[in-house]
Amino acid sequence: MGPEEAVQRLQEAGGELERLVAALPDSLLGERVERWTPKDVVAHLVGWNHHAKEGIRELLEGRPPFYLPQAKEDFRELNAQSVARWGGLDRKSLLGELRGSLQALVEFLRGLPGGAWDRDFGVRARDEPLTVLGTVSQLAQDYLSHTERLRFWAGMRGVRVPRGKLLRTALHGWHVRAGARMVPFAGWEMPLQYQGIVAEHRAVRTGAGLFDVSHMGQVRLSGPGALATLDRLLCNDPRRLKVGQALYTPMCRDDGGVLDDLVAWRVGEDRFLLVVNAARREQDAQWVRDHAEGCWVRDVSFFASLVALQGPRAQDLLQQVTEAQLAELPRFHVIGPVRVAGVRAWVSRTGYTGEDGFEILTDWHRVEAVWEALVELGAVPCGLGARDTLRLEAGYRLYGADLDESTSPLEAGLGWTVKLDGREFVGAAALRRQKEEGVQRRLCGLVLEGRHIARAGSPVLSEGQPVGRVTSGTFGPWVQRSIALAYLPRELAVPGTRVEVEVRDRLVAAEVVKLPFYRRQGADPV
Amino acid sequence: MYPQDYRYSSEHEWAKREDGRVRVGITRFAADRLTDVVYVELPSVGTEVRFMQPFGVVESVKAASELYAPVSGRVVEVNQRLRDHPELVNQDPHGEGWMIVVELADPTELDRLMDAEAYRRHIGEA
Numbered sequence: 001m002g003p004e005e006a007v008q009r010l011q012e013a014g015g016e017l018e019r020l021v022a023a024l025p026d027s028l029l030g031e032r033v034e035r036w037t038p039k040d041v042v043a044h045l046v047g048w049n050h051h052a053k054e055g056i057r058e059l060l061e062g063r064p065p066f067y068l069p070q071a072k073e074d075f076r077e078l079n080a081q082s083v084a085r086w087g088g089l090d091r092k093s094l095l096g097e098l099r100g101s102l103q104a105l106v107e108f109l110r111g112l113p114g115g116a117w118d119r120d121f122g123v124r125a126r127d128e129p130l131t132v133l134g135t136v137s138q139l140a141q142d143y144l145s146h147t148e149r150l151r152f153w154a155g156m157r158g159v160r161v162p163r164g165k166l167l168r169t170a171l172h173g174w175h176v177r178a179g180a181r182m183v184p185f186a187g188w189e190m191p192l193q194y195q196g197i198v199a200e201h202r203a204v205r206t207g208a209g210l211f212d213v214s215h216m217g218q219v220r221l222s223g224p225g226a227l228a229t230l231d232r233l234l235c236n237d238p239r240r241l242k243v244g245q246a247l248y249t250p251m252c253r254d255d256g257g258v259l260d261d262l263v264a265w266r267v268g269e270d271r272f273l274l275v276v277n278a279a280r281r282e283q284d285a286q287w288v289r290d291h292a293e294g295c296w297v298r299d300v301s302f303f304a305s306l307v308a309l310q311g312p313r314a315q316d317l318l319q320q321v322t323e324a325q326l327a328e329l330p331r332f333h334v335i336g337p338v339r340v341a342g343v344r345a346w347v348s349r350t351g352y353t354g355e356d357g358f359e360i361l362t363d364w365h366r367v368e369a370v371w372e373a374l375v376e377l378g379a380v381p382c383g384l385g386a387r388d389t390l391r392l393e394a395g396y397r398l399y400g401a402d403l404d405e406s407t408s409p410l411e412a413g414l415g416w417t418v419k420l421d422g423r424e425f426v427g428a429a430a431l432r433r434q435k436e437e438g439v440q441r442r443l444c445g446l447v448l449e450g451r452h453i454a455r456a457g458s459p460v461l462s463e464g465q466p467v468g469r470v471t472s473g474t475f476g477p478w479v480q481r482s483i484a485l486a487y488l489p490r491e492l493a494v495p496g497t498r499v500e501v502e503v504r505d506r507l508v509a510a511e512v513v514k515l516p517f518y519r520r521q522g523a524d525p526v
Numbered sequence: 527m528y529p530q531d532y533r534y535s536s537e538h539e540w541a542k543r544e545d546g547r548v549r550v551g552i553t554r555f556a557a558d559r560l561t562d563v564v565y566v567e568l569p570s571v572g573t574e575v576r577f578m579q580p581f582g583v584v585e586s587v588k589a590a591s592e593l594y595a596p597v598s599g600r601v602v603e604v605n606q607r608l609r610d611h612p613e614l615v616n617q618d619p620h621g622e623g624w625m626i627v628v629e630l631a632d633p634t635e636l637d638r639l640m641d642a643e644a645y646r647r648h649i650g651e652a
Contacts, residue, residue: 181558192561192588193561196561196562196616197561197562197586197587197588198562198564198587198613199562385561385587385588388588389587451564451565451585451612452565452585453564453565453585453590455589455590474587474588475564475565475585475587477562477564477587504583504590
C-alpha cells in the first residue's frame with residue numbers, strides 16, 4: 001500500500017466512524033465530565049482504532065468508561081478551558097472535529113518526506129480502514145516533536161501534561177491517597193516511600209513488595225526487520241531469544257559508551273519490546289528509530305503501565321489472581337496476553353531487587369485493578385527508595401549513576417552481556433579492542449567499615465592517592481553493612497584489596513568485595 | 527505533633543529546656559524528610575557545641591544531613607541507644623530519639639528559636 005491508497009482507507013475509516021458517531025444516543029453526548037468529552041471521543045476515534053471501537057461500544061452499552069477516577073479532576077480543568085470552544089456539545093461539532101482530525105492526517109500523509117512511507121509505514125500490510133487510521137495517526141505522533149507528542153498522547157490518555165510539570169503514572173492518585181512521599185524522578189512524580197524504606201526493603205526480602213515502575217519506557221519494534229535491527233544495536237545477542245524470552249543488555253554508542261541498559265522481550269516472531277530507563281526513553285526510541293530497517297518502532301510508554309511484584313512470596317500472590325501457570329515460567333521468560341486480576345497483561349519473570357519476582361505490563365489505565373488486587377493479597381507497596389537499596393544490595397547497576405555514556409559495559413562488569421562472537425553491533429569494534437587490551441578500570445563493590453556511608457562522588461583513595469570515585473552508596477538494610485560501587489584501576493579491582501573512602505573529611509577503611517552484596521538462596525550464579 | 531514547650535530551629539532541631547539543661551533532637555518533619563535513619567554521629571560528653579554550628583551528622587539510607595546545635599554549651603549527656611537503634615529517630619523523634627543534652631550557656635539563645643506555631647508555619651504545616 002502506498003500513501004495515496006492509505007488516504008483512501010482513511011476516508012473510508014472516516015465514514016465508518018461517522019456512522020458510529022451517528023449511533024451515539026443524545027444522552028451520552030450531553031455527558032461531559034462523568035463520561036467523555038467529545039474531544040476525548042474523537043481522540044480515541046482517530047487515534048487508536050481498537051480503543052475507539054471498544055470505547056464507543058462502552059458508551060453504547062452504558063458500561064463505565066475506563067478512565068481512572070483521578071483523571072476526572074484533570075478533565076474538569078481541561079473542560080473549563082475547552083467549554084468555550086466546544087459550546088453546545090452537539091453531534092455536529094463532534095463530527096466536525098472528527099473530520100478535521102482526519103483532514104490533518106491526510107495532510108500529514110501527503111506531506112511525508114520521500115522514502116518515509118516505505119521505511120516506517122509500508123511494513124504494516126494490513127489494510128482494514130480502521131487499522132490504517134490507527135497506524136497512520138500513531139506514526140504521525142512519532143513525527144511530532146517530543147512535546148507535541150507528549151501532549152497528543154496525554155490528551156488521548158485523559159492526562160493533562162502542563163508545560164514544565166512532572167508526569168504522573170496511572171497509579172499517582174493511589175500513591176497520594178496511600179500517603180506516599182512523592183518525589184521528582186526522571187521527569188516523573190514518583191513515590192519515594194510509603195511506610196519507610198527499611199520496612200519496604202525487608203518486605204521484599206521476606207515476603208512480597210509491589211512497585212509502580214510505569215515511569216520506565218517501553219519501545220516496541222515490529223516487522224520482519226525487528227530482529228536484525230536489534231542484532232545491530234544490542235550488546236547481548238537477541239538471536240538467542242525464543243518467543244517468550246527476555247534478556248538484559250546494554251545498548252552502546254560506536255565508541256562502546258553505554259547509551260542505556262534495558263531488558264528486551266521477544267513477544268512474537270517479529271515483535272520485541274524494550275523496557276528502558278525513564279530518563280533515557282526519548283533518546284533510546286530515537287536511536288532505535290534512526291537505526292531501524294524493515295520494522296516499525298514505537299514508543300508505547302504512555303500506553304503501558306508496568307508494576308513489579310518482588311519477593312519470595314511473589315509467585316504465591318500473583319498465582320491467586322492469574323490463570324497463567326507461573327511455576328512453569330522460568331526466570332527471564334515472558335508470557336502474554338494473560339489475565340491478571342481480570343486485566344489483559346503480559347507477565348515477565350524479571351526484576352531489579354535480587355529476589356524472585358515478576359513484572360506485569362498492562363494497558364495504561366487498567367493497572368489499578370492489578371495493583372489493588374495484589375495489595376489486597378498482602379503485597380507491600382514499595383517506593384523508589386527501597387528499589388534503590390534493594391538493587392544496590394543485589395549489585396545491579398543504575399543508569400546515570402554506575403553507567404553512562406562515558407563507561408563501557410566491560411568496565412562496568414557487564415562483560416557477560418557483551419556477545420562479540422561473529423557479531424557487528426554498534427560499539428562491537430570498540431568493545432572488541434577493549435577486551436583485547438584489557439580495561440583500565442572496573443566497577444567494584446566496596447564494603448565500608450562501621451556505619452559511615454559513602455555517597456555518589458565520594459573519592460576512593462589507595463595509599464593516600466585518589467584512585468576513583470564512588471558511583472552509588474548506601475547502608476544495606478538487609479546486609480547491615482555500608483556498601484558502595486566505585487570504579488577502580490584494574491590492579492586494585494581485586495576482591496580483598498584495602499582502600500579508603502573519603503566520607504565528610506574523614507577516611508573510612510573499605511574492602512573490595514565480589515558482587516553482589518546479597519544473593520538470595522538458590523539464586524542463579526549470574 | 528510539635529510539643530508546645532519545645533523550641534525549634536530553622537534547621538529542624540528541637541530544644542527542650544530541663545532546668546539549666548537543654549535536650550536536643552531533630553523534628554518529626556526532618557526525620558520524615560531524611561527517610562530511615564541508619565547512623566547518627568554524635569559528639570562525646572564534654573564537647574562544647576555552639577549556637578547553630580554543626581555538632582553531628584545523621585545518615586539515612588538516602589542522604590546525610592548535618593545536625594546544628596540550637597543552643598551553645600557543654601555536652602553533658604549523649605543518647606547511647608542511637609548507636610544500636612538509630613531507628614528511634616524515626617519512631618520517636620521528639621522523645622526517645624533525642625540526641626544530646628547540653629548545659630545551657632546562654633538562655634537568651636532559646637528566645638532566638640521558634641515556638642511550635644512558628645515552626646509549623648516554617649515547614650508549611652500551619
